[in-house]
Amino acid sequence: MCEKSRLSLWVVACLVIGVCEGMADVSGVGDSGEKQRRTREEILSLIEEAGTTKPAWWDSVPLEYPETLDLSFPHPPPTKEWEAYKNIGQYMWSIINENASRFRQGTKFMHFILKLNKDDPAVVSRARGQLGHCYHDLLQDWARAAYWKRKAGQSDLALANSYWQLGSKEMAVEILERMRFDNTRYGGIIKLWSDMGELEKALKLASVSGDFRDWGAAPRAAGDACRKHGRYEEAIGYYEKVLAVKSKEENNLILKHNQEHARLAIDHIRLFETFDLGKVGDGTFKAGVPAYNGELVVSVTVENRRIAAIEVLEHHEKQYYSSLTDMPDKIIRAQDYRDIDATTGATVTADAIKTGVAIALSQGVEGK
Amino acid sequence: MRLNHFLTFPNAARRGRRKSQRALLYRWVRKVLPDFLFSDPTSQRKTGPIRRMLKRLGPAWQFSPLRRLVQTTCFLLFCFFFFNICWPYGAAPDPNAGGWPSHYADDFETREILEAEIFLALDPLLGISTAVAAREWIWSLAWAGVILGIGILIPRGFCGYVCPLGTLIDLFDWAIGKRLKWFRVAERGGWIHLKYYILVGTLIAAMGGVLVSGFVAAIPVITRGFAFILAPLQLGLLRGWYQVPPMNAGHILSILLFVGVLAAGVMRPRFWCRYLCPTGAVFSVGNLFGRVSERKVEDACIDCGKCVEVCPFDAIKPDFSTRAADCTLCQTCGGVCPTKAIKFVERWNGVDLKETEDTGEIPVSRRGFLGAGAAGLVSILAIESVSGAAEKILPVRPPMSVPEDEFLEMCIRCGACFKVCPNSVLQPMGFEGGLDCLWTPLVAADWSGCEPSCNNCGQICPTGAIRALPLEEKKVARMGLAEVKNNCLPLAGAGACQLCVDECTRAGYDAIEFERVHLEIDEQGLPVEGTGFSAPTVIADRCVGCGLCQSVCHRINVKNEKLLEETAIVIYAGDGKEDRIMEGSYADLRRQEEKERRGRIERRLEGVGDFY
Numbered sequence: 006m007c008e009k010s011r012l013s014l015w016v017v018a019c020l021v022i023g024v025c026e027g028m029a030d031v032s033g034v035g036d037s038g039e040k041q042r043r044t045r046e047e048i049l050s051l052i053e054e055a056g057t058t059k060p061a062w063w064d065s066v067p068l069e070y071p072e073t074l075d076l077s078f079p080h081p082p083p084t085k086e087w088e089a090y091k092n093i094g095q096y097m098w099s100i101i102n103e104n105a106s107r108f109r110q111g112t113k114f115m116h117f118i119l120k121l122n123k124d125d126p127a128v129v130s131r132a133r134g135q136l137g138h139c140y141h142d143l144l145q146d147w148a149r150a151a152y153w154k155r156k157a158g159q160s161d162l163a164l165a166n167s168y169w170q171l172g173s174k175e176m177a178v179e180i181l182e183r184m185r186f187d188n189t190r191y192g193g194i195i196k197l198w199s200d201m202g203e204l205e206k207a208l209k210l211a212s213v214s215g216d217f218r219d220w221g222a223a224p225r226a227a228g229d230a231c232r233k234h235g236r237y238e239e240a241i242g243y244y245e246k247v248l249a250v251k252s253k254e255e256n257n258l259i260l261k262h263n264q265e266h267a268r269l270a271i272d273h274i275r276l277f278e279t280f281d282l283g284k285v286g287d288g289t290f291k292a293g294v295p296a297y298n299g300e301l302v303v304s305v306t307v308e309n310r311r312i313a314a315i316e317v318l319e320h321h322e323k324q325y326y327s328s329l330t331d332m333p334d335k336i337i338r339a340q341d342y343r344d345i346d347a348t349t350g351a352t353v354t355a356d357a358i359k360t361g362v363a364i365a366l367s368q369g370v371e372g373k
Numbered sequence: 374m375r376l377n378h379f380l381t382f383p384n385a386a387r388r389g390r391r392k393s394q395r396a397l398l399y400r401w402v403r404k405v406l407p408d409f410l411f412s413d414p415t416s417q418r419k420t421g422p423i424r425r426m427l428k429r430l431g432p433a434w435q436f437s438p439l440r441r442l443v444q445t446t447c448f449l450l451f452c453f454f455f456f457n458i459c460w461p462y463g464a465a466p467d468p469n470a471g472g473w474p475s476h477y478a479d480d481f482e483t484r485e486i487l488e489a490e491i492f493l494a495l496d497p498l499l500g501i502s503t504a505v506a507a508r509e510w511i512w513s514l515a516w517a518g519v520i521l522g523i524g525i526l527i528p529r530g531f532c533g534y535v536c537p538l539g540t541l542i543d544l545f546d547w548a549i550g551k552r553l554k555w556f557r558v559a560e561r562g563g564w565i566h567l568k569y570y571i572l573v574g575t576l577i578a579a580m581g582g583v584l585v586s587g588f589v590a591a592i593p594v595i596t597r598g599f600a601f602i603l604a605p606l607q608l609g610l611l612r613g614w615y616q617v618p619p620m621n622a623g624h625i626l627s628i629l630l631f632v633g634v635l636a637a638g639v640m641r642p643r644f645w646c647r648y649l650c651p652t653g654a655v656f657s658v659g660n661l662f663g664r665v666s667e668r669k670v671e672d673a674c675i676d677c678g679k680c681v682e683v684c685p686f687d688a689i690k691p692d693f694s695t696r697a698a699d700c701t702l703c704q705t706c707g708g709v710c711p712t713k714a715i716k717f718v719e720r721w722n723g724v725d726l727k728e729t730e731d732t733g734e735i736p737v738s739r740r741g742f743l744g745a746g747a748a749g750l751v752s753i754l755a756i757e758s759v760s761g762a763a764e765k766i767l768p769v770r771p772p773m774s775v776p777e778d779e780f781l782e783m784c785i786r787c788g789a790c791f792k793v794c795p796n797s798v799l800q801p802m803g804f805e806g807g808l809d810c811l812w813t814p815l816v817a818a819d820w821s822g823c824e825p826s827c828n829n830c831g832q833i834c835p836t837g838a839i840r841a842l843p844l845e846e847k848k849v850a851r852m853g854l855a856e857v858k859n860n861c862l863p864l865a866g867a868g869a870c871q872l873c874v875d876e877c878t879r880a881g882y883d884a885i886e887f888e889r890v891h892l893e894i895d896e897q898g899l900p901v902e903g904t905g906f907s908a909p910t911v912i913a914d915r916c917v918g919c920g921l922c923q924s925v926c927h928r929i930n931v932k933n934e935k936l937l938e939e940t941a942i943v944i945y946a947g948d949g950k951e952d953r954i955m956e957g958s959y960a961d962l963r964r965q966e967e968k969e970r971r972g973r974i975e976r977r978l979e980g981v982g983d984f985y
Contacts, residue, residue, distance in 0.1 A: 059985045067971065068978060081898030089888065098900055099889035103907055106883065120984035190902060258903035298928060299615075321615055323796065323821070327465065350466030350474065352879075 043172035048151075051171060056152025060144075066109045068117055071096070078118055078128045093118065097135060101143075108143040115139055133157035137164075147171050162193050174201050187214040190259050192226020199230030211243075219252040221263040228270060237279050244271050276363045277343055283310050290365040291318070296357035298322050303361035307369055312337055315362060322354050332358040342366075431547070432683050436708020443534045444543070451492055451537035455599050456607060458489040461795040461829055473881060477795055477827030478844045485832065490789055492537060492592050493835035495520045498572070498652045499593065499785050502579040502586035503836045506782040511836050521659050528664040529656040532646055532686070533701030538595040539646055542638055543685075550638035558640045564648040565687055565699060570745035572654035577749025583809065585752060587785030591652040597812065598631035600788030601801075608797070616797065618820050623803035623811055643685045647699075657698040666702060666717060668695045672727040673714040680706035680715060694729045766806055767946040769816040769853040769918060771799055771830045772823060773840040776953045783838035786812035790839060793829040796821040798920060814839075816852060818920030818944045819927040823852070825880045825919070842959070848881075850959040853918030854950035855885070855911045861941035862930070863906035866891040872929055873909050873922035873942050884915035885922060909942065914966070918944045918951060 043051070073090045082092040089099045101111030115135045122128035134157040141150035141163045151167040154160075160180055168176035177197070187194040187210055195214070198207035211227035228243035244267035252260050285307050293302045299321030306314040315333035322329075328348035332355050335345045342362045347355035427435045434441050464480035493499060497517035504511045520531055532539055575586045587593045601624050605617045637644035646653055670693050681689045688700035707715040714727070767777075771790060774780050790799050791814065798821040799814040806813075814830070816823065828847040831839045842850070855873075862870040877885040892905035909922075927940040952962065 063985065067974060069974060072977075085894065087890075087892055087894065087900075095900070099892065099905070100887075103887035103889055106886065117981070117984050120981075262903060295929075295933070299933060321613075323612075323616060324462075324824075349468035350476075 041172050045173060045176060048168065048171050048173050048176065052148050052151045052155070055146070055148030056156075060146060060149065062109055063113065066113055068113055069110055070114050070117075076118060076121055077125075078122060078131060080127075080131060094131075094135075101139075105143075108139070112136070112139040112144060130157060134159060141167060145170075162189065162197065166197055169197065169201055177201065185213070186210065186217065187223055187226070188217055190220055190222055191263065192222040192229070195223060195226035196229060199226070199233060204230055204234050216250065218259075219250055219254065219257060220259040221247040221250040221267075222259070224250075225263040225267055228267060232270065232274065232278070237274050241271055241274060244268075276367055280343070280363070280366070282307075282312070282340060282366070284371055285310070285366055285369040286371045288369055290368045292361045292365040292368070293319075294357045294361040294364065296320060296322060297351075297353040301354070301357045301361060303358055303365060305362055305365040305369075307366070312340055312362075312366075315358075317358065320354075322351075324351070327351075328355045328358065331355070336362055432709055433543075433685075433703070433705045437704045440534055440703050440705075444540045447535045448537045448540040451595075454487075454489040454492070455596070455792065456603075458484045458487075459789065459792045459833065460607070461793055461827070462612065464795070464826075466826070473844070473848060474826040475844050477824055477829060478832075478847075481793065481827075481829045481832055489793075490833050490835040491516070493596065493785070493787055493789065495531070495535070496590055496592040496652050497521055498575070498586050498590045498655045499836065501655070502575055502584060502590075503783055503785060505576065506579040506582055506584045507779055509779075509783075511783070513835050521656075524656055524659045525663050526665050527702050528660040528666065528697070529653065529686075529699070529701040531656055531701075532650075532653050533703035536591055536646075536652075538591045538634075538650075539643065541595060542635060542643055542645060545635045546638040546642040550642060553639045556639040565696070567648045568650055568654040569657070570748065571649060572651040572658075573745035574749035574752060575651055577746055578752045581750070581753035582782055583753045584782050584785065586651070587787060587812070589649075589651050590785070591650050593785050593787040594631060594634060597627050597786065597788040598634075600792050601627050602631070604792050618797050618800050618817065621801070621803035623801050627801075627812060646685070647687045660698050660700070664697065665719060667697060667720045668700050668702065668706070669716050669718055669722065670694060670727045670729075671714045671716065671725045673712045673725075674710075674727050675712055675714075677711060679709045679711070683709050692729050693727070768802060768806055768810065768813070769818065769920070769944050769946045769951075770953070771814050771816065771839045772847050772850050772852050772917070772919075773828070773831045773842045773959075774852075774953055775838060775840065775955050779955060780838050780953075781809055781813070783836045784813050785836055785838075787835065788812070789833045789835065790814050790830040793833045795827055795829070796824050798823050798924075799830060816918075816920055816944065818923035819940060820924060822876075822880075822921030822924045823919040825882070846959045849917065849963045850953075851917050851951045853920075853944040853946040854913060855916050855918065855922055855942050855944050857909055857911060858939075858941050858943060860937055860939065861908060862936065863908040864890060864941075866906060868936070869906060870930070871907065871909065872925045876921045876925045880919065880921050882915055882917060882919070884912045884917070885909045886912060911942075914970075918946070920944050 071090045074093055074096060075091055076093070078093045080094055082088070082095060087095055087099070089095045097111060097115070101107050101114075115132055119129065119132040119136070122132065133153050137150055137154035137157050137159060140146045140153060144150075147167040147170040151164060151171065154164040154167065162180075162184075165177040165180035168180070178201075181194065181197065184194050192211070192214075195207045195211050198204075198210060207230045208227055211223040211230075214223035217223065224243045224246040228240045228247065231237070231240035231243060247263055247267040250260060250264070254260075287308055289304055289306045291302060291304045293300050295301075300319070301317065301322070302319040304316050304318050305312060315336055317329045317333070320329065328351040331348045332345065336342050336359070339345060342359045345359060347359070424435070427438055430441075461477060461481060463484070464476040466474050466476045488494065494513035494516040496513075497520060500511050500514040500517035504514055520535075524530060527534070571589055575589060578585045601620075609617045634645045634649075637649075641647065668688070674693055676693065678693075680693060681691070683705050685703065685705070686699045686701055688696045689706065690696055702717055704717055707713075707717060716722075770777070770780060775783060786801075788801065791797075791801060798816055798818070800817040800820065801812045802810045802815045804811060825848060826844070828842065828844050831841040831847065834841065857864060859865060862868040871887070874885045874887065877883065886909070887907040888910045889900075889905045890908045893901040895901050922942045923940050923944055926937075926942050930937045931940055952959070954962070
């Protein structure tokens, strides 16, 4: 980590908010936490109940869609062009999927399409599949997701995850057992095993899946799994494997994506998960980070394993309220930067100060 | 220390002067206040230390200290309004408040214990010309009425006692003008008509719907001078020089004119006030038609001429009688007269007056009047034609502005809105929109965006060209519409970027969302995952044209990272992209639009029924 790394604002945001976890996470699973365990019968009846009743938000979301859409939902699309305002599948992909504020609207719309085309079995099947995707990937409504996935006949990773989320590891494993290796782009199958607590199974699957299409998906997911279970050094090892993958394809976007994720994850582990103030030697360290209106340079002084002083040496902020003094004070009082709340109304500035402190301190880690 | 020496009207007391000759005000004051405050002016007394000190400061301080004190107070008040109240940077967001932030608007409202634009409101020329040009009632007309009403008692007192430009000119004359004697002009009053011609020209232009009073009236001149010279200094010194926006040709012109007004003092002290100021001309006209007090000369006058020399307004004729239109009752002449022959009394007090000849002077000549009228007409045509000739760029105006035609008729180009804008997003136009847009406020969205929690410009505008609406209204008032250009990084397939989306979400408008573009499609017609870019699209219904998106794109992509030559999202004004209404509520307008939209959707879906 060089002193004035040329980080983009996006990267800074990822580091601080720890968005790494959720970067284009296709399986869309949340953290497992303490799950309520349910029996098969309970789950099946829950699924049936949910699938036949309206979700709670139904009445508060109006049905809205562009008038130019072809409501007969043909597939494949009639033209080679991408027509997001004519073709429903493309509309869902490039507009609904992209905006959280449209998730419910898109789901309701898909129900509408289902009803409109109830006499066309091909469209019905397509619509059901879309509903499964909406409820699982967009809304995380596991019961309804499972309902529609089953209706569509799709016994896939998403259905397995839904069973797991509803409380039956057994039903999830039934599906997962059939998957001999992970052929997903981001290692979703490995991830689900890890989420269910089966780290060894996850890592085994990773080693078997190897270099599938040179996506680097398996080592990426293995790294995530180790990280989740607190095995940080192993995680870094897997991430470095991702970075070492060389693709025969020139523009292997999936690999690039996984490598970007791996890079950020390694930084995050070093700066946040494994950060130990006790390892930082005495000295004054400087770091420059992009803030709201330009670069912000912060200097941190460490004495006897304590953060003694933090100073903002240079900045170009226009409205800085008190974050320039507020954040250093908070960080010094807590002797840590990880759980500090950003100053209201100045989050970009405050986050930049946090990141600057983190990077500066990382320079002082002894025995690197 | 006796009041006699500090209020000149008691100096009218003199041995031999009958009681009825003394001013009404003096008699009343004498009755009300205790005797020990007044000394016998005819007795010989040694000059006390205070009077000695005042003598050193000059004749006006010596003989009319009350006037100087009032001038000082008004000037300091003007400076306080400008530098303290109109300094918006004390605001900070409340961490405990939920909902839409309002800290800038609230802070400014609290600071305005007195309306900070009061000097602009008091200038009667502004109120009158704006009302004429826009054919509307302007609220500052009420204040104009007040100051003209006071003028009945103290004719043209504004010029002598209150006007901060006058005080600034006095300071300049004392500090610099006095020392440069080569440019002195010996003019003794022939030029005093010039200001009436300027006034008439301004009013005729106003009748034609062209507002030029803001260019020449006293208070806008000093406000703009402060806004273009001193405000950047204050901002740079207190907040950092990177915060000061760059200057354009319009700035330079205004600064030159302002410096010119002050520099004219080397020719004659208070050159502007005597010969040019049209605001003064309004008061002079008021003097002619309605005044209660007047300066009168008694026959004790010995023709020494000291009064003519010292008068700052050329209000004394060669025969030592008064040019009633120009006298501001500053009372300096009264103090300087060796025989105390000058008194400031009610107009009808005609006791023991000096004999004078009618010199045949008239306040305004017919020729001059016609000439002024012609000048006014020419200015209308000139401004209208120059603006029509140039390709009309539509500037994005401040939020809550009235429609453009009325805006140009109501904006007095005073510069107050630039001062109170915390992001410095309001900046004066130069000549790019023609002469009629010169010095009018423009939203400079490359530099910065409009702060969501602020409505200061509406609060300060003295004529209502920017309506003073509450924040709930301002946040739904459309200044313009954002448009994504072809050089946008994800739209051009050149890279990922979502600065504008994040900025708009952070501000609370949520008016920019994503659309995936440049997707590769495989043989089955399915999109290839990982391909494509998430590009910004503007939701027109929600965009208010605040410019935060444009400024972040410019700041990061153009200036800092040098990825683009020009910003990739631009705010445009114009039909269909903005709404500006003279009166009524923007929030109501939005509710109406939303109702209509819902109505359309419901009609489309009639008969669909329940579809879960």
